[in-house]
Amino acid sequence: MGFVVVSDHGKEEAMNIVVAMKQVPDLKMIRIRDRRPLLEDVPFMMGEIDRSALEAGAELREALKGKLIVLSAGTEPLEDTVKEALAAGADEAILILDEALRDGESALVAQVLAAALARMPDVGIILFGEGSADNYSGQVMARVAEILSWPQVGYAREIRIEGGVAQITRSLEDCEELLEVPLPVAVSVVAEIRQPKTPSVTGILRAGRKPKTLWTLADLNIGLNGGAPVRTISRLAPVSSRLGQVIGSVDELVEIVKAKRGPS
Amino acid sequence: MNIILYSERPDLASELVTAGRAIMDICGGALQALTIDDDEQADFLAARGVSVHRVRSDQPSPADVAQLASAVHQTAVALEADMILLASNRRGRELAGRLAQKLGGGCLTDVGRFEVLDGRPAFSRNALGGAVEDVRCMETGKQVIALTPHSFAAAGVATGPGPVSDLPVRLSPSLVRLKETIRKGADAVDIEKADILVVVGQGIENKEDLTKAAQIARSLGAEVACTKPVATDRKWFSEERIIGLSGKRCKPRLALLLGVSGQVQFTVGIRDAGAIVAVNLDEKANIAYVADYLLVGDLKTLLPELVKRFSA
Amino acid sequence: MDFKLTKEQELIQRTAREFAEKNLLPQVESIIEENRVPDAVIRDLKDLDLFALFMPEAYDGAGADYQSYVLVMEQIARICPAVAVIMSVNAVGLAAVEIFGTEAQKKTYLPPGCRGDGVLSFAFTEPGTGSDPKQITATATRKGDAYILNGTKRFITNASFAGPIIIIARETETGEVSGFIADKFCDGYAISEPWKKMGCQGAPLYDVYLKDLAVPAENRLGAPGKGFRILKVALALGKIGISAIFLGTMLAAYEEALRYAREKTHRGEPITKFQAIQMAIVDMAMKYEAARWMTYRIGYLADHAKDKGDILKDSAMAKIFVTETAVDLARIAVGVHGSYGLMKDYKVSQIWRDVIFGPQVEGVSHLLKVLVAGEILKG
Ligand SMILES: Cc1cc2nc3c(=O)[nH]c(=O)nc-3n(C[C@H](O)[C@H](O)[C@H](O)COP(=O)(O)OP(=O)(O)OC[C@H]3O[C@@H](n4cnc5c(N)ncnc54)[C@H](O)[C@@H]3O)c2cc1C
Ligand SMILES: Cc1cc2nc3c(=O)[nH]c(=O)nc-3n(C[C@H](O)[C@H](O)[C@H](O)COP(=O)(O)OP(=O)(O)OC[C@H]3O[C@@H](n4cnc5c(N)ncnc54)[C@H](O)[C@@H]3O)c2cc1C
Numbered sequence: 001m002g003f004v005v006v007s008d009h010g011k012e013e014a015m016n017i018v019v020a021m022k023q024v025p026d027l028k029m030i031r032i033r034d035r036r037p038l039l040e041d042v043p044f045m046m047g048e049i050d051r052s053a054l055e056a057g058a059e060l061r062e063a064l065k066g067k068l069i070v071l072s073a074g075t076e077p078l079e080d081t082v083k084e085a086l087a088a089g090a091d092e093a094i095l096i097l098d099e100a101l102r103d104g105e106s107a108l109v110a111q112v113l114a115a116a117l118a119r120m121p122d123v124g125i126i127l128f129g130e131g132s133a134d135n136y137s138g139q140v141m142a143r144v145a146e147i148l149s150w151p152q153v154g155y156a157r158e159i160r161i162e163g164g165v166a167q168i169t170r171s172l173e174d175c176e177e178l179l180e181v182p183l184p185v186a187v188s189v190v191a192e193i194r195q196p197k198t199p200s201v202t203g204i205l206r207a208g209r210k211p212k213t214l215w216t217l218a219d220l221n222i223g224l225n226g227g228a229p230v231r232t233i234s235r236l237a238p239v240s241s242r243l244g245q246v247i248g249s250v251d252e253l254v255e256i257v258k259a260k261r262g263p264s
Numbered sequence: 265m266n267i268i269l270y271s272e273r274p275d276l277a278s279e280l281v282t283a284g285r286a287i288m289d290i291c292g293g294a295l296q297a298l299t300i301d302d303d304e305q306a307d308f309l310a311a312r313g314v315s316v317h318r319v320r321s322d323q324p325s326p327a328d329v330a331q332l333a334s335a336v337h338q339t340a341v342a343l344e345a346d347m348i349l350l351a352s353n354r355r356g357r358e359l360a361g362r363l364a365q366k367l368g369g370g371c372l373t374d375v376g377r378f379e380v381l382d383g384r385p386a387f388s389r390n391a392l393g394g395a396v397e398d399v400r401c402m403e404t405g406k407q408v409i410a411l412t413p414h415s416f417a418a419a420g421v422a423t424g425p426g427p428v429s430d431l432p433v434r435l436s437p438s439l440v441r442l443k444e445t446i447r448k449g450a451d452a453v454d455i456e457k458a459d460i461l462v463v464v465g466q467g468i469e470n471k472e473d474l475t476k477a478a479q480i481a482r483s484l485g486a487e488v489a490c491t492k493p494v495a496t497d498r499k500w501f502s503e504e505r506i507i508g509l510s511g512k513r514c515k516p517r518l519a520l521l522l523g524v525s526g527q528v529q530f531t532v533g534i535r536d537a538g539a540i541v542a543v544n545l546d547e548k549a550n551i552a553y554v555a556d557y558l559l560v561g562d563l564k565t566l567l568p569e570l571v572k573r574f575s576a
Numbered sequence: 577m578d579f580k581l582t583k584e585q586e587l588i589q590r591t592a593r594e595f596a597e598k599n600l601l602p603q604v605e606s607i608i609e610e611n612r613v614p615d616a617v618i619r620d621l622k623d624l625d626l627f628a629l630f631m632p633e634a635y636d637g638a639g640a641d642y643q644s645y646v647l648v649m650e651q652i653a654r655i656c657p658a659v660a661v662i663m664s665v666n667a668v669g670l671a672a673v674e675i676f677g678t679e680a681q682k683k684t685y686l687p688p689g690c691r692g693d694g695v696l697s698f699a700f701t702e703p704g705t706g707s708d709p710k711q712i713t714a715t716a717t718r719k720g721d722a723y724i725l726n727g728t729k730r731f732i733t734n735a736s737f738a739g740p741i742i743i744i745a746r747e748t749e750t751g752e753v754s755g756f757i758a759d760k761f762c763d764g765y766a767i768s769e770p771w772k773k774m775g776c777q778g779a780p781l782y783d784v785y786l787k788d789l790a791v792p793a794e795n796r797l798g799a800p801g802k803g804f805r806i807l808k809v810a811l812a813l814g815k816i817g818i819s820a821i822f823l824g825t826m827l828a829a830y831e832e833a834l835r836y837a838r839e840k841t842h843r844g845e846p847i848t849k850f851q852a853i854q855m856a857i858v859d860m861a862m863k864y865e866a867a868r869w870m871t872y873r874i875g876y877l878a879d880h881a882k883d884k885g886d887i888l889k890d891s892a893m894a895k896i897f898v899t900e901t902a903v904d905l906a907r908i909a910v911g912v913h914g915s916y917g918l919m920k921d922y923k924v925s926q927i928w929r930d931v932i933f934g935p936q937v938e939g940v941s942h943l944l945k946v947l948v949a950g951e952i953l954k955g
Contacts, residue, residue: 027393027528037396043586080583087587106361106371134392136509137373142329142361151439152329154358167443170327172354173504177327178444188358191510192496198594201625201638201648204587229370229404233386237396242540243556246547246844250566253541253559254573260518260539261460261484547846548838560839 013164015124015183016066019057019090020113020141021050022104023074023081024134035236044077046084049129051196053189056159057127058089063161064124067091071126073112075102079212086207087199093212094120100217104135105228110143115220117148125166128188130155138188145186152186153179157193265293268317269349270336272326274305276351281312281419283411284349290380293346298339298431300324300332306428313422317343317431325438329355333362338433340367340406352410360410369406376412376513394509394528412513414456448502453487455505460486461516463507463534464494467523467544467563474500476567477522483574489514491530507533523563526551579869581647588629588644592651595624600656607778608926611770613659622692626652627663631670635686646820646875653824654831657930658778660824662695664817665733665779669696669742672810675884676755676798685740685757694739697760698810699729699784706731707943709807712753714745714786723747723756723796725764725789735760735767735782742810743786744803753803757795764789775929805885812888814938815895816878819871822902822934825927826867829902830860832924833909836916847912856908863905867898889951892944899934900941906931 025042032038057068070085072078073096082093096112117123128141138154145152157176158169166185170177171192217224247253267287269280277297284295298317299306306318319339325331336359340348348363350356352374364371378385384401387409391398402409455461462481468474481488488501492508495501507514508530519534521542531554534540542555545562552558559566581589599620600607607613621627629645631637645667653660670689673681673696688694705711714727725745735741743756758765764787770780798806834857837848847853874894877887909924910917917924935941 025392027395030392030395032395037392083583084587107364110361110365131510136390136393137371138357139361139364139371139373142333142358143365145330146333146362146365152358152362153440154329155354171503175448176446177442178446179327180441180443182439198591198598198624199587200623201588201591201629201640201644202633203625204584204591205638205640207587208584227403229402229407230372231401231403233381233399233401235391235396235398238535240553242554244553245557246552247557247559250559250561250569250573253543253557254570256539256557257484257518257520257541257574260541262517546839547841548835 013122014065015122016069016120017057017060017064018069018071018117018120018123018126019050019054019085020126020128021054021070021072021082021085022047022129022132023072023078024132027133032237035239037235037237044081046081047129047133048196049131049133049189049191050085051088052191052194053127053129054085054088054090055194055196056189059194060125060159060161066122066124069094069120071113071116071120072096073098073101073109073116074104075099079214082212083204083207084199086210087204088197089199089203090210092210094215095212096215096217096220098217100224103228104132105230106137106139106143107229108224110140110147112217112220112222113140114144114147115222116215117144119220124183125159125161126184126186128186130188130190141186141188148184148186150184150186151181153181154188156187156189159187159189159193265291265347266343266345267293267295267347267349268336268340268343268345269295269297270300271351271353272300272302272355273351273353274308275418276353276356276413277305277309278312278418279414279416280349280351280411281309281314282416284314285419286416287347287378287385290385291383296343296345298336300326300335310426310428311421312419312426313424314419314426316426316428318428320430320432321435322432323435323437325440325442327442328438328440329358329362330440331435331438332359333366334435335433336363337366339431342431346406348406348408350408350410352412356410360408364406364408367406367408368404369408370402370404371408371410372400372402373410374412375409376415390509390532394532414513414515448504453504455487455489455507456512456514458487458489458514459517460484461489461507461514461519461537462486463519463521463524464488464490464500465522465524466491466493466498467525468494468567469523469564471500473563473567476571479571480520480567480574483571484520486518486520491524509533521551521555522567524551525549526554585644585647588640589647589651591624592626592648595620595626596652596655600652600659604656607656607658609777611773611777611780613662613778617659618662618692618695621659621663622690627692628667628670628690630667631674631686631690635674635682636690637670637686641875642816642878643872643875646816646871649817649820650824650827650871653821654828656778657821657825658776660817660821661776661779662734664814664821665698666696667817668810668814669698669740671813671884672698672742672755672797672806673740673757675809676802676806677757678794680794681757681797689739695734695737696739697732697734697737697741697784698814699732699735699741700744700807701730701732703728703730703783707940709744709753709804712744712746712803714743715748716745716754716756716791717748718793719790721793722790723793725756725758725786725791727786729784729786731771731781732767732784733779733781735784736770736780741765741784742797742806744807745786747800750800752801754800755797755803755806756791757797758789758791762789774932775926776933808888809885811939812884812891813878815891816871816874818934818938819867819874819891819894819898822899822931823864823867823871825931825934826864826898826902826905829906829909829924829927829931830864832922832927833857833860833912836913836922836924853912856912860905860908863901867901870894871898889948892939892948895938896935896941896944896948899931902931902934
């Protein structure tokens with residue numbers, strides 16, 4: 001006989017795991033010309049850390065007996081990009097598609113994701129990457145948690161769930177914190193939490209057949225009053241003043257290192 | 265501009281003092297610091313000449329970011345702050361988003377510097393994985409700015425200390441229980457402060473060669489740092505030693521990069537070094553565009569030679 | 577017309593590339609040295625459903641299409657052609673059973689083949705002939721409820737793996753050529769020492785000795801005398817795999833040459849400064865592109881053909897073009913390397929030994945041209 005988690009009502013409760021996925025341009029494909037990034041024809045992909053988050057989420061499925069749902073807000077190619085998450089094991093997808101989400105502005109995205117979460121039943125935990133592969137801003141998780149008045153834990157390296165409580169190891173620069181938090185909770189994970197798995201062909205082919213729900217901003221009663229809180233004035237590749245000199249010998253290297261090292 | 269600053273780490277808070285003063289130079293206003301249940305830090309900051317508010321919470325729970333945000337928010341409201349400066353370490357970044365949401369304001373994390381545009385500060389941060397730098401302005405009355413550690417010098421002790429006052433806040437009970445804090449190893453190294461760095465990349469393929477790199481570092485009086493996969497995949501070092509987007513931003517006088525390919529996510533962490541000298545097998549590795557000097561060659565054969573030459 | 581991959585195809589391609597780079601790359605050297613692919617590789621391929629890509633899900637296949645199969649074979653062969661050769665021959669065997677087999681044969685042989693529990697062989701070539709099925713001398717003699725098989729089959733891939741083997745032999749009673757499914761390592765099945773191959777090491781070739789090997793009558797594949805038909809279809813499909821494999825080696829050769837050209841310096845400047853090297857690079861890029869679209873197209877044709885035998889002319893043309901062009905391209909890639917290209921330390925020297933296999937297998941180029949000419953001129 002094993003232990004079964006029971007709620008106050010005495011019946012077993014399934015809770016869903018949500019993974020927030022951001023579609024990002026394939027950074028390896030971005031070329032710079034005249035210091036400007038060329039983004040046309042750069043394909044979109046699921047961010048690497050989000051793949052780790054999904055893998056971590058898949059492991060929680062058993063403890064929560066619920067579904068693994070991928071949630072994403074963005075523009076049109078998202079319907080295709082989300083197949084990566086579905087191929088890697090998510091059970092279903094909820095997508096919010098709108099041109100206004102093109103820039104992925106954190107405050108707006110958080111508002112949208114929180115509104116979507118509010119209408120999804122039985123969410124036990126939502127996982128985010130510690131930062132998106134392109135912007136690495138790391139605000140969305142905390143903003144969503146605030147809107148929903150949920151507790152939050154950032155930089156999770158390990159998550160275990162037992163009896164409706166999450167045990168989370170938060171990895172900070174100089175220490176790790178072992179935390180206990182009730183569900184529902186918003187969590188961001190570090191890339192090391194899990195190695196993303198290579199999806200199987202069957203997984204990939206079934207991805208397109210998994211349930212997908214599409215919502216618009218109007219469905220979520222979100223209006224776009226006022227402009228974005230942050231305005232981007234310029235976006236340029238930094239100019240390098242490095243010498244970029246190829247040196248021919250170890251002698252030269254030793255000489256340079258000794259000179260640059262200065263008095264010790 | 266009414267600015268308040270907060271970081272749980274006194275050294276980072278004192279950098280925020282420098283940054284805050286620079287912003288005041290642009291837009292005028294007042295700069296105040298707050299500490300949360302940390303009188304020692306309050307004295308430390310007051311000695312740097314800022315006015316400090318000691319926040320006293322009724323039920324402190326430092327690992328609960330929701331509570332931290334609530335404490336800072338109540339202070340910001342009480343002091344009518346327009347801008348909150350935080351440190352962009354992990355705790356600070358997590359706090360930034362929640363606080364900005366509470367304030368209904370815009371937020372930028374990982375800000376490395378700022379300039380003046382039309383009498384307002386414009387903030388620079390990396391985007392597209394470090395391939396470009398964005399310059400951004402805030403359009404909201406309230407704003408949260410988290411600054412990359414060590415982007416600004418720490419404020420020194422001032423001639424006259426700033427005033428210290430108490431500020432009580434009321435917090436709702438915490439939902440996050442801190443069961444244990446585990447210090448990370450004995451690796452108390454601070455590569456951000458190092459004058460000279462030897463950086464190990466995946467081009468160093470075995471532990472034997474790693475020992476040689478460490479030997480070179482010792483001869484040069486350098487700290488050893490590494491790229492991300494060397495710490496997270498190979499686990500040769502603690503994450504403390506990672507340079508880059510998800511690691512540290514370092515400004516050593518000299519950096520010697522051994523077997524580092526130089527992807528943007530790495531180079532954002534070493535961009536501001538004085539001189540960069542690299543050794544790589546691949547002349548076309550991206551590091552060629554990042555380094556001042558590149559020696560093309562195989563570390564397997566070069567390392568023993570370098571060990572000998574530098575120890576001489 | 578749309579030359580874009582679907583998202584699914586893109587992801588399948590990425591799965592194959594990740595597998596090849598993470599799993600195969602670290603063991604390529606030992607695979608070549610030992611002339612053997614570890615069983616674990618087959619198991620890992622199966623775990624990702626890469627092993628029997630286009631078999632229907634009903635038989636434990638992945639249910640993907642031939643276009644995806646082509647993308648996968650290209651990526652695998654880019655890193656290790658031997659593994660792709662094993663997959664290709666297995667796929668030919670599976671396809672033959674799927675197309676010509678009875679329901680009972682399919683239920684018995686397809687699921688284990690798809691799962692990678694057994695690896696299929698397809699035995700046609702003999703010491704006397706590889707190109708001319710009319711010269712087949714292996715015999716099948718009806719004896720009660722069984723056929724008794726005798727003869728020698730030459731250059732048989734996968735012959736040392738457990739699993740079924742499809743044998744093309746001549747029925748002694750009628751003189752007709754038929755197909756038979758036997759289990760390897762049953763009584764009457766024996767193999768030689770592996771041939772010492774100059775390239776594509778890892779997919780060893782054996783001679784197979786059939787000595788009074790008894791095959792139950794229900795294991796005849798297709799009707800009596802259907803042997804040529806089976807060969808035609810199997811070879812039509814086999815050429816898809818072979819084209820994709822040598823497309824993969826072309827990609828590898830091109831990448832190697834490009835990298836070398838960028839690294840190698842002459843008087844302090846990379847040799848890409850020289851126009852001759854630039855032209856070599858363009859020649860390689862063009863050849864690869866031409867071969868690529870021809871190969872992808874036969875994947876498409878196979879997906880849409882009702883009778884897979886109908887694509888024989890197109891798959892033969894693709895196979896001739898791709899394998900011959902692969903040799904041309906590898907020659908250029910070696911040239912870019914100078915003498916280093918002849919040294920075993922340089923990957924391109926192995927590719928050079930591999931590419932030469934292309935025009936010689938699954939129908940030599942000469943013979944395939946005869947076949948294509950016949951199709952074109954038949955009026
Ligand atoms: C969101 C995100 C955040 C990231 N954050 C960071 C970060 O903070 N820091 C970080 O470092 N990375 C980060 N990365 C990873 C980064 O993209 C690179 O993968 C990583 O920096 C590569 O590390 P490397 O140079 O050690 O290894 P590789 O890229 O494998 O390079 C090894 C180099 O060694 C050379 N070499 C090999 N053998 C020899 C030899 N015998 N002699 C001489 N040279 C040799 C090779 O030519 C090559 O250039 C991040 C990635 C993402 C997506
Ligand atoms: C790596 C590898 C794997 C193989 N795997 C298998 C396998 O699994 N199963 C299997 O059955 N076989 C296999 N083979 C054998 C291969 O298919 C044959 O070797 C190939 O078809 C050529 O046959 P052959 O060597 O007998 O040449 P031949 O038939 O003797 O031909 C020699 C030459 O004669 C000329 N020629 C012959 N007939 C004609 C004609 N009618 N018109 C014009 N010119 C002609 C051609 O120029 C040809 O190049 C494999 C071979 C290799 C190298």
